[in-house]
Amino acid sequence: MSAAARSRDVTAAVLGLWLVALSFLSAGDMGGRQPRGRVSVLASWTGAEGDAFRRMLNTFTQRTGIRVDYQGTTALREVLRSEVEAETPPDIAVLPSPGEVAGYADAGDMVRLDRTIPERTLQQYGPLWKPTLRGGGAVYGVAIKADLKSIVWHDRNRRPSALPALAADGRQWCVGMGGDATAGWPGTDWIEDILLQQQGKNVYQAWATGGLPWTDRRVTRAWRAWGSLFGTDTARTALITDFREAGGKLFGPNPPCALEHQGSFIRGGYARPADADFAFSAGLIPETDARSTVREVSGDFATMFRDTPQARQLIRYLASADAQQGWAENTAEAHTRPFSANSTVPLDAQGDDGVARRIARALKNSGALCLDASDAMPTRMRLAFQRAVLAYLSDTRKDPIGLLRILEKVRKSLRADRGQPWLSRVCG
Secondary structure: OOHHHHHHHHHHHHHHHHHHHHHHHHOHHHOOOOOOOEEEEEEOOOHHHHHHHHHHHHHHHHHHOOEEEEEEOOOHHHHHHHHHHOOOOOOEEEEOOHHHHHHHHHOOOOEOOOOOOOHHHHOOOOHHHOOOEOOOOOOOOEEEEEEEOOEEEEEOOOOHHHHHHHHOOHHHEOOOOEOHHHOOHHHHHHHHHHHHHHHOHHHHHHHHOOOOOOOOHHHHHHHHHHHHHOOHHHHHHHHOOEHHHHHHHHOOOOOOOOEEEOOHHHHHHOOOHHHEEEEEOOOOOOOOOOOOOOEEEEEEEEEEOOOOHHHHHHHHHHHOHHHHHHHHHOOOOOOOOOEOOOOOOOHHHHOOOHHHHHHHHHHOOHHHEEEOHHHHOOHHHHHHHHHHHHHHHOOOOOOOHHHHHHHHHHHHHHHHOOOOOOEOOOEO
16 A cells, blocks of 8 residues: 555545544533434523523433523523524513513414423412413423512621611612613612512502503502601612612621512622522511511513524423432532422522522412512503603602503503413412
8 A cells, every 4th residue: 555545544544543533522411322313492591590401401402312402691582583583483481571471472473382381380379370361271381490579688796686677767768670681680689678568469469461550549558668767868869879789788897788579599799699688578568567478579581582403402491300409409509599489399409598598488378468569560661660660750759640640550551452362370
C-alpha cells in the first residue's frame, strides 16, 4: 500500500473515532438515549431561576430522550402574543396569571389538559390551582409553581411585638411600584389583600370574577384604607422605585424602612435571604383583623398550545410531584427554592429552611387561599387596575371614587363582551 493510501486510511479512522466520541457527547444529557423528538417551552424564568428550571427539564430529557428547547424571557406576554398571532406558538408555555390562561383558552388557542394529565395527578391540586372558565369544567392550566402573597417581610432581628407599631407608620413601609410594562401591580396586591382581609373570601371572589362592582362600598373602603396609610412623600417615592429595589432597604444598621408587603418570591431577590423573616399581613395592613386566616396567593400555570406526543409527556411530567420536588431540591444552595401547589410534595423539599417551610405549609391549606385577583381578571381589566393604582398614588388626598367609576365602566364593558372570559372561581 502506498504512503498516500495509508495516510487516507489513518485519516478515515481518526474521523470515525471522532464521530463516535461526538455521538456519545451529544447524548450525554440524555443518559445515552437516542433523541426521541423535541418540545419547546416558553416561561418567564431567567438567571438563577431559569437555571433551576432547566435542570428539571434536563432530568426529563435524560428519562425520555426528548430534547427540550427552553426560552426564558421577562417579556413573556409580548413574546407569546406575537408567536400565537404568527401561528407559531411554543408547545408549552408557563403563564403567570390564570386570567391569561382563560383568554387563550376561550379563543381556542390552547389544548385541554384534563384529557392528558391523569386524574390522580389533577386530584393532587386544589380547585384554584387548576382554574376553569365560567360555565365550563375543562382544565387548561395547572400551577406548577406557587407563591404566598398575604405576608409582610422584615429583618429577622426585629421583635414580632414591634411590628404593629411599625406598620401603623406609613413611612416604615418599603414600597416600589415600578415593574417595566406592568408598573403598578404591587399596588394592586395591596388593595386585593386589604379587601380579602377586611371582607373575606366570598366578597373577594365575587369582585375578582367580575360579579361585584368596583364602586361597591366594600371595594371603596379597601382603596381608601390603603391611601390613608401613606403620606405624600412615601407615595411619590413608591412611584419612582422599582419593586425589585424597594425591599433592599430593609436590612442594615439604620434602614430607612422596616416592612415590605410582597409575595414569597421576593425573598430570592434580597442580598441576604437568610436575614429575612415574615409575618402574615392580617392585622398589619390597614383596618384588618389579625385573626384572619385567609391568604392571597399566585401561581405559574403550565399550558399546552400544541398537541404532540412530546408535549403530552412533558406536561404530565411538569404537573407531577416528582418533578416539582426535584426542581426544589436541585436548586443551587445559594438560592431560594420554588414552592409547589401540588399537595403531595413534602415540606422536606424546602430542606432545613424554616422560613420556606412555613410558606410551604401555608400553601398546602388550599381551603383558605385565594388567587391574586388582578391576575385572574381579563387583561384589559388588569391593566386598567394597574394604571388606576398609579394615578391614585400620585395624589392620595383625592377620593378614589372617580377612578373606581372608570374601572366600573371597564368591568361592565368586559362583562358584555363574550370574547373576554372571567374565571368561575379564585378561592379554594
